[in-house]
Amino acid sequence: MKTISKLALAAVLATGVSGMALSVPAMAKDKKEEAKGGLKLSPEVLKAAQxxxxxIxxxxxxxxxxxxxxIDAAAKTDDDKYIGAALxxxxxxxxxxxxxxxxxxAPINETVLAGPLDVLIANPSTPADMRGRYTYRRGALAFNGKQYPVxxxxxQKAKALGFTDPNLDLQIVKAKMESGDVKSGLADLDASVTASTAAGQKAPEDFYRYAISKANAAKLKPETFAWLQKYAVAYPSPKTWRDVIVTFGLQQNGVVTLDETQKIDLFRLMRQTKSLADQNDYLEYADxxxxxxxxxxxxxxxxxxxxAGKIPATNTMAKTLLADTGTAIxxxxxxxxxxxxxxxxADGKLAAGTADAYLGQDNYAKAIELYRLALSKGGVNADDVNLxxxxxxxxxxxxAGAATSFAAVKTTPRLETAQLWTAWMNAPAA
Structure with missing residues (x-):
């Protein structure tokens, strides 16, 4: 997610006085000219400004x-002070x-801009259409100085003044995040993403990654998981899916802590989304x-x-596993x-185990039949079987059937795993 870069706003937020005609004070002209509402500068100020x-x-x-x-020494009126601050x-x-x-x-000291900006923001002579711009620039100055609440x-004042910029809402989000108000920042960012989607525009990928990073760092697990799902649906590439799955439960300090059995269902999702990245993924899954x-x-x-060329033919572990699996089969x-x-x-334990074996053989019809048998007999972990x-x-x-089965899973962490599988079903083709 982009930040406000130092001096990036200079051209956009220039005062405009560099091209303004500084001539005889309006008060010295006829009434028609005075009615135009131009600056009425004191003679000393006008001379120095010219x-x-x-x-400059x-x-x-x-x-x-x-x-x-x-100009500073001679300024008496608001117009005088305005032209001095603008210049x-x-x-x-x-x-x-x-x-x-x-x-x-070299480091840049932007604090020298604070004084003239404060004058321009407060001065009644500042054009109304410029006041919001200066207020936004003052916010950028505070942001770059890590004064996030300021x-x-x-x-927010710039927004209330009618200033519009595609980055304004996102800068508010980032300032909130950096100030520690992560929940509020996430809510604002979600509103921005939702508005973009409703307008037929796809929010940048950086927004999702930023939200996930900040939510995860703040240990906001429900929010992190919600953004992981949104990211997977918005950008359903193999890379995205791998990042989502690893962040969720395969990395240390993931959103949830899984045992080996529970991790298998994430490896299955990685296989389904073609996001197994290297020999380590394949070998850990197979083992x-x-x-x-x-x-x-x-x-x-x-x-x-x-x-796929991900496991070298000479890999010793792969060779051993292939031999072992052949013997076991x-x-x-x-x-x-x-x-x-x-x-x-009497119970459904053997039915569930046999269904798992059929699932591993891609014999889905038999697997479905036996999972249903296991649920009807009972004596099994219903969430595991429904997943x-x-x-x-x-x-x-x-x-449709899968959505019903996934919805029947009620307990963490299988609930979240089921929701990730549901997100995969609902995601558009990569």
Whole structure:
């Protein structure tokens, strides 16, 4: 998410006096001219301003400085003070720009702009259409100085004054975030994203990543998870999905803490979203399901990784796992015998385990049948079975059935895993 860069607003928020015609005071002209409402400058101020203005435009700071000092000494009216502050603001902007051009890496002290900006904001002679601009620039000054509560006040005042800028709402968000009011900043950012979506415009990817980063750093787990889902739906690429899944439950200090069994369902989602990134992802996934007694799924994952060039053919662990899974598949034999036992068992545990094995073989019809049998017999973790039933239905193309099964999952962390699978079903094609 972009910040306000120093001096970036100079051209946009220039006072405009550099091109203003500074001539004889309006009071000395006829009534028709006076009615136009131009600046009525004191003679001393006008004379000094006519020297300062072209000197500033020419970057002749040595000439401009004493002329501005004369204006400050002679200023009596609001118009006098306005022209002095406006020219001072332009001069200081020019000096900062020149210093930055001479040494781009040197620190910039923008505090010199605060004085003239405060005068311009408060002065009755400041044109109404410029007051909001100066207020916004003053907010940017406070923001760059890490005075975030002050920046928020100026930004909100600029908005109330009618100033419009595509970055204004987002600068308020960032100021709130940096000041520690993360929840309010997230709510404002969500409103901005929602408004963009309603207008047919896609909010930038940086907005989602910024929200996730700030919410996660503040340990706001529900908010972090909500933004992870929004991000996955808005930008459903393999990279996005990997970032979302890893942040959710595969990294240390993730949104939730998962055991190995629960992580398998996230690896399954990574496989479904083509977001398994490297040999470590494939090998950890294959090793986990193999140790859980699902050699067919482990073997399929390994072969996919090798075919995609993600697992080198010389990888020792992959070779060992392939040999082990081949042996286990031969020793286990067909699953039909387990089906018969599952049907006669008093509870649904064997039915659920056999369904998991069928899911690993991509035999979704059989998996769905046995998950339903397990639920009807009971004696199983219903959330676990409903989650796996939903996965089987989703992969089979039955999105309506999957949505119902996922909605039946009620407890953390399976609830959130089910919601991620639901987000995948609802996301547009990558």
């Amino acid at each position: 020297v300062a203005q072209p000197a 435009a020419a970057k002749d700071f040595a000439t401009a400085e004493p002329a501005l000092a004369q 001072r603001y332009d001069l200081e902007q020019q000096k900062l720009a020149a210093a930055q051009a001479a040494n781009p890496n 920046a928020i006040q100026y930004f 986990s399901v193999n140790r859980r007694g699902l050699p067919s799924e482990a073997q399929a994952v390994l072969k996919e990784g090798m075919a 031969r020793n286990d034999g067909p699953l039909s015998g387990l089906e018969k036992k599952a049907a006669s068992n 796996h039933l939903g996965i089987a239905q989703a992969k089979s193309g039955d999105k």
